[in-house]
Amino acid sequence: MGIKDQPIHLTRGSYMPKLEWIHKKFVVLWDERYKRGWLVNGTTALLHLSRAALERKQESPFKSQLLFKSGSLEEATEKFTAESAVQVLTNEYNMRLKIYRDKSQHSERVLWKGTDKEDVVYEExxxxxxxxxLVDDLYNVLEKMVEYQNHVTNRDGVSLKCRVRKHLDGWEFDDIIENQDCRPSVATLEAMGYGWVNLITEIGAVTLLGKDFGEIIQPSEVLCDRWSQMPMAEAY
Structure with a gap:
């Protein structure tokens, strides 16, 4: 596939169409501390970014201005499914939760009695x-990363399969949640993790590199103690 064959990017202006689009994309959350990765859909990644951004705001120099209270989000009725994040992100109560005060709008309205000005009412x-x-801002970052990934994968018709498979290219998770310029980053994989590079290339996934993502995916039924949690340091 060459540059001329790349898909046309369509701008999505409304909240729900954006979620519908990102839900069909894939994101790898690569934990550099525990050397393991989580392949999730775009809405799950978006919710994880949103939660992390809110937690980080609790520790920021602007925390005194924060209106959001920890634990305020209404959770999905069924957790740990592919659609759980959609329930949280589209919950109307959650969508209206206040985080910061924004710029106020001031206006004035003149009251008339006949042809005489009676009073001026100032409104705020x-x-x-x-x-x-917040979700919308984080979506915009993810959207740009998806577009960048598509461009790089198909650049000049050269597949990323030609790259050295031990390098996992991605972006710093913390840069996104701290509202900083996003820096490209690279994780070095052991031999058993080389399959991640091929998988990401095939499905056009975006990789976010961070630490301590927690147990994002959990088994519905534990058949083996070893797999009650995702094994660490084995590049799964």
């Missing part, structure tokens, strides 16, 4: 930066 509308706004 207080605006807020809400959970939906």
């Amino acid at each position: 509308k207080e605006n807020f930066y809400r959970f939906q706004d």
